[in-house]
Amino acid sequence: xxxxxxxxxxxxxVFGYSNQEPTINGLSISIRAGxxxxxxxxxxxxxxxxxxxxxxxxxxxxxxxxxxxxxxxxPGHHELPERRRVGMVFQDWAVFPHLTVFKNIAFGxxxxxxxxxxxxxxxxxxxxxxxxxxxxxxxxxxxxxxxQRVACARAIAPRPEILLLDEAFSSLDVDLRxxxxxxxxxxxxHEGTTSLLVTHDPIEAFEFAHxxxxxxxxxxxxxxxxxxx
Amino acid sequence: xxxxxxxxxxxxxxxxxxxxxxxxxxxGNSFWRESIPLxxxxxxxxxxxxxxLVTGSLLGATIFGLSSAWLCARREFTGRWVLLWGxxxxxxxxxxxxxxxxxxxxxxxxxxxxxxxxxxxxxLIFSVCLSPYVFLPAYAALVQLPGSLLExxxxxxxxxxxxxxxxxxxxxxxxxxxxxxxxxxxxxADFGTVxxxxxxxxxxxxxxTWFGLGDRGTASLLAVVLFAVSALxxxxxxxxxxxxxxxxxxxxxxxxxxxxxxxxxxxxxxxPAATPGVLGCLMPVSILSTRVLRNWSSLEIWTTIHEPIxxxxxxxxxxxxxxVSIALVLVWTIRTESNPAIRFFARVSSLGYALPGGxxxxxxxxFLAPLYLTGTLVGLLYGYSVRFATIGTSSIxxxxxxxxxxxxxxARLLGCSAAGAFFRVTLPLLQxxxxxxxxxxxxxxxxxLPATMLLRPFNVExxxxxTYNLAxxxxxxxTAPSSLAMVLLCAAGVFAAQxxxxxxxxxxxxxxxxxxxxxxxx
Numbered sequence: 001x002x003x004x005x006x007x008x009x010x011x012x013x014v015f016g017y018s019n020q021e022p023t024i025n026g027l028s029i030s031i032r033a034g035x036x037x038x039x040x041x042x043x044x045x046x047x048x049x050x051x052x053x054x055x056x057x058x059x060x061x062x063x064x065x066x067x068x069x070x071x072x073x074x075p076g077h078h079e080l081p082e083r084r085r086v087g088m089v090f091q092d093w094a095v096f097p098h099l100t101v102f103k104n105i106a107f108g109x110x111x112x113x114x115x116x117x118x119x120x121x122x123x124x125x126x127x128x129x130x131x132x133x134x135x136x137x138x139x140x141x142x143x144x145x146x147x148q149r150v151a152c153a154r155a156i157a158p159r160p161e162i163l164l165l166d167e168a169f170s171s172l173d174v175d176l177r178x179x180x181x182x183x184x185x186x187x188x189x190h191e192g193t194t195s196l197l198v199t200h201d202p203i204e205a206f207e208f209a210h211x212x213x214x215x216x217x218x219x220x221x222x223x224x225x226x227x228x229x
Numbered sequence: 230x231x232x233x234x235x236x237x238x239x240x241x242x243x244x245x246x247x248x249x250x251x252x253x254x255x256x257g258n259s260f261w262r263e264s265i266p267l268x269x270x271x272x273x274x275x276x277x278x279x280x281x282l283v284t285g286s287l288l289g290a291t292i293f294g295l296s297s298a299w300l301c302a303r304r305e306f307t308g309r310w311v312l313l314w315g316x317x318x319x320x321x322x323x324x325x326x327x328x329x330x331x332x333x334x335x336x337x338x339x340x341x342x343x344x345x346x347x348x349x350x351x352x353l354i355f356s357v358c359l360s361p362y363v364f365l366p367a368y369a370a371l372v373q374l375p376g377s378l379l380e381x382x383x384x385x386x387x388x389x390x391x392x393x394x395x396x397x398x399x400x401x402x403x404x405x406x407x408x409x410x411x412x413x414x415x416x417x418a419d420f421g422t423v424x425x426x427x428x429x430x431x432x433x434x435x436x437x438t439w440f441g442l443g444d445r446g447t448a449s450l451l452a453v454v455l456f457a458v459s460a461l462x463x464x465x466x467x468x469x470x471x472x473x474x475x476x477x478x479x480x481x482x483x484x485x486x487x488x489x490x491x492x493x494x495x496x497x498x499x500x501p502a503a504t505p506g507v508l509g510c511l512m513p514v515s516i517l518s519t520r521v522l523r524n525w526s527s528l529e530i531w532t533t534i535h536e537p538i539x540x541x542x543x544x545x546x547x548x549x550x551x552x553v554s555i556a557l558v559l560v561w562t563i564r565t566e567s568n569p570a571i572r573f574f575a576r577v578s579s580l581g582y583a584l585p586g587g588x589x590x591x592x593x594x595x596f597l598a599p600l601y602l603t604g605t606l607v608g609l610l611y612g613y614s615v616r617f618a619t620i621g622t623s624s625i626x627x628x629x630x631x632x633x634x635x636x637x638x639x640a641r642l643l644g645c646s647a648a649g650a651f652f653r654v655t656l657p658l659l660q661x662x663x664x665x666x667x668x669x670x671x672x673x674x675x676x677x678l679p680a681t682m683l684l685r686p687f688n689v690e691x692x693x694x695x696t697y698n699l700a701x702x703x704x705x706x707x708t709a710p711s712s713l714a715m716v717l718l719c720a721a722g723v724f725a726a727q728x729x730x731x732x733x734x735x736x737x738x739x740x741x742x743x744x745x746x747x748x749x750x751x
Contacts, residue, residue: 057380081383088384094377098399107395108385158385 025218248592259446289356294363315506325421556621
């Protein structure tokens with residue numbers, strides 16, 4: 001079987017907020033196309049920062065980040081976030097409150113849902129996440145679980161090469177969390193999208209990912225999946 | 230029993246409605262006396278000028294206020310705090326003072342005085358002086374926007390102007406519109422600036438019709454129309470406020486960190502952003518200070534202005550106390566009253582801001598004349614209280630809403646009476662907002678010209694009146710001491726109000742260690 005190409009690679013990445021110890025310190029990881037990876041860790045350890053440097057929302061102090069073998073962050077180089085083709089589902093959903101569900105999902109598409117192709121794509125996302133009936137609703141009329149699905153559908157709709165999920169399911173109750181997670185996994189497999197989830201929940205980390213890491217002292221350490229009891 | 234607790238409110242509602250009813254009755258009587266076409270022909274010019282003035286002023290104020298708000302909220306650069314204060318301080322300079330100082334300065338520089346007094350120049354004066362009305366709500370809304378919303382938009386491919394137009398502008402729209410509407414009300418209510426700049430608007434028409442032509446009826450009719458327009462504007466604003474919400478879209482709101490930029494890279498936005506601070510505050514203050522210093526001995530400055538200063542301070546403090554007391558009654562009623570009709574009346578009587586000073590003055594002149602109260606301090610305080618009750622109620626109500634009712638319930642369970650719980654628990658928690666309401670009211674009273682002119686006792690001369698009288702006699706250089714005193718008093722008030730948290734400036738926590746943990750767009 002041929003190995004899939006590397007989709008995301010971080011080499012000795014160092015990042016820290018000014019005047020503070022680096023939260024990411026010499027971190028390296030390589031993720032292949034279509035692979036799902038989870039990063040486990042307690043609050044404040046730098047999990048969200050890891051996603052933010054990959055997305056280009058923060059500049060790294062040292063090291064290198066490559067997306068599909070192209071350097072996007074490195075010495076003297078920083079590709080802007082809007083050019084990286086990276087999708088992200090934020091911990092606080094960040095669904096645009098002034099747009100309907102349909103327009104939120106269409107936001108990142110070329111014609112923002114006005115062309116037949118874009119409309120079809122939005123319809124497809126609505127169906128995959130089982131929120132077709134919410135299409136015309138405004139965000140302030142939705143429940144937490146519905147908002148979460150809108151956020152996921154919006155991030156996947158523009159077909160990003162990598163999807164980053166920041167504690168994406170942690171605010172949902174256990175039943176709903178499992179359903180939304182499965183919907184996301186199905187959509188990711190369908191699209192062949194590489195993904196990286198950060199979470200503090202070990203069960204979620206293992207259920208979502210092919211490989212699981214823990215973030216300790218600014219570096220990643222791979223964890224083996226516990227044997228079923 | 231219920232009647233007695235509601236009595237203060239009934240009195241306030243009647244006091245608020247009295248000048249309006251007087252105007253409406255007077256206007257109704259005159260309506261049939263003069264032919265409509267004659268009146269209409271006269272009004273067309275006034276209406277066109279008013280519309281042009283409001284449109285031009287609001288366009289300018291929006292460009293200036295919005296650019297400075299965006300720059301202060303989104304960019305970190307050398308001198309950011311100077312720009313921030315420069316965007317707020319035009320609040321301390323009433324339009325008519327800016328107009329006096331600019332015209333005086335330009336005449337000195339060799340420009341013919343007659344050509345300076347025109348509609349475009351009046352628009353520019355209003356634009357810079359009223360830009361804080363746009364800046365303050367826009368800035369507060371921008372710094373409160375969740376950073377993740379803007380970062381999501383960037384990750385979905387938007388940047389720069391497209392990001393601003395697609396996400397930021399729609400999200401701050403209602404705050405922006407509220408600010409623009411309030412600025413519009415100020416333009417409509419203004420008398421001093423338009424009178425000096427020789428622009429015929431509805432306000433000047435009202436004065437000329439009453440005092441020049443002695444036609445009380447037509448003046449009242451004009452005043453009623455102006456009130457109706459202002460009330461509509463305020464009604465629209467209160468509706469948009471009730472709709473303003475980001476509820477449900479995000480779970481928590483980490484604001485965006487400002488990104489560092491050099492002055493050169495932000496120059497295209499910095500130029501309009503800095504205009505209000507320079508033209509609306511720095512230049513007028515410099516012009517006035519130069520005049521005062523140049524004529525220090527010949528003007529006998531202190532002897533000419535110490536009485537107006539003391540009078541202004543006394544009147545402003547008395548009005549501030551009255552407004553705060555009224556506001557407490559109104560807000561208490563709104564908070565505790567279960568009858569929606571009573572709550573509605575309480576709300577209505579706090580909307581005096583829709584009454585331009587001149588309109589209110591005329592209404593009160595008609596209403597107070599039979600009571601022999603025209604030209605008395607009581608009449609003047611009455612006018613200020615009706616006009617500025619809105620400021621008091623909005624400051625106090627905003628804070629009161631954030632105090633859980635649980636506190637008073639707990640105090641009652643611990644043995645306090647209803648009044649005891651209010652005085653021992655709620656009132657101490659409201660202290661800051663009461664002080665804030667007091668300061669904001671005094672600033673507006675110091676600047677208020679039309680209502681003061683119409684309602685003051687004959688021997689009472691405030692700084693605003695003294696300045697206006699001198700400017701009317703074209704003794705512009707002599708207006709400098711009283712103008713400067715007024716600006717300094719208002720500036721002190723603006724500083725105090727900012728310290729009391731009136732403007733939500735500096736509350737974004739975008740400083741110090743926390744700064745590093747906030748989200749940023751690189």
